[in-house]
Amino acid sequence: MQSSVQTQQPILQIGFAGLAVKELQKLLLQRVGDIEGLRVDGIFGEITKLAVQLFQYQVFLKNDGIVEQNTWQALYTGQRQDLPELSRGSYGSEVARVQKLLKLSQVGQQELSSKGYYFGAVDSKFGPKTEVAVKVFQQDKKLVVDGVIGRETWKALMELATRVQPH
DSSP: HHHHSSSOOBOOOOOOOSSSHHHHHHHHHHHHHHOOTOOOSOOHHHHHHHHHHHHHHHSOOOSSSOOHHHHHHHHHHHOOOOOOOOOOOOOHHHHHHHHHHHTTTTSSSSTTTTTTOOOOOSSOOOOHHHHHHHHHHHHHHTOOSSSSBBBHHHHHHHHHHHTTTOO
C-alpha cells in the first residue's frame, strides 16, 4: 500500500501524539521493519524516535529523530528525493556520510569484510580514494562503473545502509 504525499504533514518529534503519529508509525513499520517495541499507538516516544533516526540514516537524511517534510516524503516514496550527484571534487556532509558508510561496511559485515570499500579518512572530500571506493562498490553491485554517485548508486548505498547500523 503506497501512499503519495498530497498534503503537508505536520512536523513531529518526541512528545507528540495523534493520528499523524499513527500514520508515521505505520510507515516506519513498512520501511524499517519490525523494531522491538515499535507499535502503532499514536504516541511519539523514544522507540518511535529511534525508528525515525534509523530510517533517516538509511536514506541519508539528518538523523535527528524530527520528522519534517523531507522525512515524510522519503517515508512515502522509500527514498530521499533531493540527493545530489556526487563525483570527484564534491565535498560536504553527503560525501562524509558515503565515506563513513563505505568504511563501516568493512566492519562486522561478513559478506563485505573482504571487500574493504573505503580505507581513507572521513574528510568530506570526494577525492581519488573515495572515487576508487565508489567504483569498486558500483562494480560489486553491477552498476555503471563511473565513480559518480547518481540515482542508481544512491539506491544501492541506501540498501547497504539498511544492513550497516549507525553508531
